[in-house]
Amino acid sequence: MSKVITRTVQAQLITRPPATRSLTPALRYDTADPLAVSLVFPAEISLDGEEVAWAFSRDLLAAGLRGPAGEGDVHVCPCGQRRTVVELHAGEGVAVLEFPSAELWAFLRATYDLVPAGAEGALLDLEEGFAALLRGV
Template identity: 45%
Template sequence: MSAAPLTVEQVVEARLFVSAHRTAPLHVTLRYRSDDPLAVRMVFPAEFSLDGDELPEPPPEIEWVFARQLLAAGLDLPSGVGDVHIRPAVGRWTMVELRAAEGVALLQFGASDLRRFVWESYRTVPEGFEGQYLDADRALSELLG
């Protein structure tokens, strides 16, 4: 019998750039699970969805899933290809850009909040040891639906 997966969860404050001169504060939940050791999740309140009026009632949270390594690398150097880009910014900030068919969201996070989350995830599953926690059969099953 396998042990229950370990989870790291941290709620952090971010700023969503609504326009060139306006931002909106929001709380983002960062999640990491030992049974999905290569990924991190950013969960946003439903009211920040780019889908507009197409959301069901009540609207679900919005979850972005991407590589833990991308988050770690983006704290020090511009990183990302495709839908998720992360880069350090002036001061103690980290910028996260999320691209979808509906539009682009630019968010600013405190770099120390993201570093603390990455560090906690490494305490749960050390970098380089993800393969020991990866359930390939489960991952393949989820991928193929």
């Protein structure tokens, strides 16, 4: 049975500097997918009124707290000592969010308490993963 951590975090959506909008998305970690974390925007703060979740590598979050990281749709970068910027790239544009680094570190430490770094493979069900990929083929 998987275990899930969900933490609501404070964020600032950077719209057009210096304008910002306060948001409270959630960070989610599920041991059923031990390599990933999700940034979840509840329906009331998403553009289309539906919950929106961005899943990305837990390693990307860890790397981005230390220095610029990310090559795809999600980029994470420290911004001074106390803030971290997360960029979400989509067809509609780019959302730039700023988080208190301490909140991201606390969440990350909680995920490592559940699944230490390097131990993720023990939780992966490769047979089920392959079966899911091949369904309907």
